[in-house]
Amino acid sequence: MAEFTASPQLEAAIKAAASVSEKKKGTVLFRRGEPAIGIFLILTGRVTLRLEGQKSLYSARDLGRGAIVGLPGTLSGGFYSLTAEVSEDAELAFVSRPDFVVLLAADSSLCLEAMNLLGKEIASIRSALVDHRSKKSGFVQTHA
Numbered sequence: 666m667a668e669f670t671a672s673p674q675l676e677a678a679i680k681a682a683a684s685v686s687e688k689k690k691g692t693v694l695f696r697r698g699e700p701a702i703g704i705f706l707i708l709t710g711r712v713t714l715r716l717e718g719q720k721s722l723y724s725a726r727d728l729g730r731g732a733i734v735g736l737p738g739t740l741s742g743g744f745y746s747l748t749a750e751v752s753e754d755a756e757l758a759f760v761s762r763p764d765f766v767v768l769l770a771a772d773s774s775l776c777l778e779a780m781n782l783l784g785k786e787i788a789s790i791r792s793a794l795v796d797h798r799s800k801k802s803g804f805v806q807t808h809a
Contacts, residue, residue: 675778686757688755691750694735712752713725714726736783
């Protein structure tokens, strides 16, 4: 899913600040409601994002190479809003929240790019909520 994919510049900056590890299929990176401690960049493999217990509200998203996982919670300094699980053996680059904030503060173009990715993720979640509400109420919305 390309909408959560980092540009080559952001990817390179994350890799330079990251610790890289391999994770097996079935490994939970984080659960919804846990304190956000950092972001993961998928180098190889796949990660699925899902809203546990609310399958009809937010469809699971399967992300691959170049995607950043955990961005909203990490940037806000709050909690992860979704659960992330490795769905195919993966190599992941992890950057802690403090290191990610320093990385973004050092380069305004990377900061703007991270904000753009965050905006796309929020728009995706809002779209899923609107679709869910429309289906629940029987109202069908067409996009112009």
